[in-house]
Amino acid sequence: MKPHKPINISVPYWMKxxxxxxxxxxxxxxxxIDCKAINPFDDPENDPCNPFRYIxxxxxxxxxxxxxxxxxxxxxxxxxxxxxxxxxxLIIGSWTHALGLWLRLGIRIDPHSIGFLVVEEVLVxxxxxxYLAALYxxxxxxxxxxxxxxxxxxxxxxxxxxxxxxxxxxxxxLQGNASGLLPSKSSIVAKIGRYLLLVGLILQLISFMFFxxxxxxxxxxxxxxxxxxxxxxxxxxxxxxxxxxxxxxLVRSIYRIVEFAxxxxxYLYTHEIFFFCFDCLPMWxxxxxxxxxxxxRYLIDETKVRPSILDGVGIDNSVTLDHLQSQDDRMRLPSxxxxxxxxxxxxxxxx
Numbered sequence: 001m002k003p004h005k006p007i008n009i010s011v012p013y014w015m016k017x018x019x020x021x022x023x024x025x026x027x028x029x030x031x032x033i034d035c036k037a038i039n040p041f042d043d044p045e046n047d048p049c050n051p052f053r054y055i056x057x058x059x060x061x062x063x064x065x066x067x068x069x070x071x072x073x074x075x076x077x078x079x080x081x082x083x084x085x086x087x088x089x090l091i092i093g094s095w096t097h098a099l100g101l102w103l104r105l106g107i108r109i110d111p112h113s114i115g116f117l118v119v120e121e122v123l124v125x126x127x128x129x130x131y132l133a134a135l136y137x138x139x140x141x142x143x144x145x146x147x148x149x150x151x152x153x154x155x156x157x158x159x160x161x162x163x164x165x166x167x168x169x170x171x172x173x174l175q176g177n178a179s180g181l182l183p184s185k186s187s188i189v190a191k192i193g194r195y196l197l198l199v200g201l202i203l204q205l206i207s208f209m210f211f212x213x214x215x216x217x218x219x220x221x222x223x224x225x226x227x228x229x230x231x232x233x234x235x236x237x238x239x240x241x242x243x244x245x246x247x248x249x250l251v252r253s254i255y256r257i258v259e260f261a262x263x264x265x266x267y268l269y270t271h272e273i274f275f276f277c278f279d280c281l282p283m284w285x286x287x288x289x290x291x292x293x294x295x296x297r298y299l300i301d302e303t304k305v306r307p308s309i310l311d312g313v314g315i316d317n318s319v320t321l322d323h324l325q326s327q328d329d330r331m332r333l334p335s336x337x338x339x340x341x342x343x344x345x346x347x348x349x350x351x
Contacts (some may be wrong), residue, residue, distance in 0.1 A: 040111035045270070050111045051190065053270035056104040060272065064280045065105075068098035071284060074291045082296030086137050093130025094287045100124040101280070122176055124279075125197070128252060129172040131286050132208060135245055136164040138295060139215060142239060146229055147305045151221040152214065160214070167207040174200035191264070198260045205253045212246050219243075234303050241293035248282035255279060 035049035045053050072094035079091055100123025106116040140161040143152055152160065178200060181193025219239065223230045230236075255278035259268040268274045 035112045038112075044111065047111070048187075051117065051265070051269075052107070052111070052272075053265045054272055055111060056108045057272055058105065058108060060276060061101065061104045061108070064276060064284075065098055065101035067284050068094065068101055068280075068287070071287045071291060072098050075287065075294075078291060078294040078296065082294060084296045084299075086141065087134060087290075087295055089130050089137070090134035090287065090290060093127045093134070096123050096130070097127035097283065097287075100127065125256075126172060126176050128249065128283055128286075129168055129175070129204075131245070131249065131283065132168050132204070133165050135242060135249070136168065136211065137161045138238070138242055139211070139218075141295065141299055142235060142242070143218060145299045145304050146222065146226075146235060148218065148222060151218050151225065155214070164207060164211050168204070171200045171204040171207070174203070194260050194264055198257065201253065201257050201260065205250075205257060208246075208249065208253060212250070215243065215246060229305060232303065234298050238293050238295050238298040241289045244289055245286045248286045252279055252282040255282075 038047060038049055040047055040050055041055065044050050044055050047053065072091065075091045075094055079088065100120050103116055103120040103123070106113065107120060110116065140158065143149065143160065144158070149156055155163070175197055178193045178196035181189050181196070255268070255274070259266060259274070262268060
């Protein structure tokens with residue numbers, strides 16, 4: 001009889017992260033405070049049981065939550081009109097972000113509620129991870145739409161989303177577990193959570209900066225190496241939306257890193273106006289942009305660049321670059337705005 005091979009039980013890194021986070025969350029610190037004896041409304045700025053050190057503003061919270069809810073609703077309508085399953089992650093992230101903001105009203109009623117604090121922090125901090133995943137997928141779809149594998153060298157278009165989404169998943173889990181530790185009444189546990197969250201945000205920013213570099217390089221190579229495709233206006237509209245979203249996400253990422261790098265309770269974290277201006281506003285601009293530039297309106301079969309157009313492989317001798325450009329020129333935005341028709345050299349593809 002053949003000897004049995006020993007069973008190799010390996011624990012994935014993400015399970016180790018969750019395990020350590022759960023271990024930290026059950027640590028009983030010596031300086032635990034009895035929050036029941038403290039009135040949360042007497043002096044919130046010096047309340048050790050209120051991690052925000054303020055009571056969320058009711059009017060501001062309702063306005064911001066309403067904006068996110070309306071954006072999520074309009075994105076849902078865009079999906080119903082022109083469904084693209086690969087962009088559902090943006091819609092899901094928009095709804096969870098809106099829910100997290102509405103939960104701040106619960107924190108206003110009971111500032112010491114651990115349940116409201118944990119769920120709100122997790123939803124508000126992690127929803128932008130869904131936005132990042134949506135941008136990664138969108139970039140890969142644009143490059144495939146233009147048959148632009150050569151402009152992403154040495155990375156293949158189909159692997160762009162996989163590489164960056166997996167990096168997003170890792171930082172997502174790290175930030176998710178860390179966010180659950182922040183509202184802890186134990187200063188040691190909260191401090192550990194803050195450091196873990198800071199590490200997750202920094203890793204996410206590094207990954208995102210590399211993604212932004214690819215976005216810029218891709219556009220430069222298309223402009224330099226494929227001027228005919230560059231002159232097609234339709235794909236550049238959604239590409240401009242992608243670039244704008246990258247900028248808004250960079251603003252939010254930098255703000256979050258600075259916020260949690262401060263000694264806690266820090267000035268940025270304990271003043272709600274910064275949260276509204278540098279977290280909520282950039283994220284709302286990110287989601288609302290795609291209400292106007294929904295990819296399903298632009299990345300359509302009629303304007304897709306076929307390999308024969310770029311490589312000169314004879315598939316259909318009636319296909320010309322002029323035909324592709326004319327298809328783009330005939331397309332109109334839903335608002336009916338006119339486009340400036342660019343002139344394309346009358347040149348057929350060699351077959």
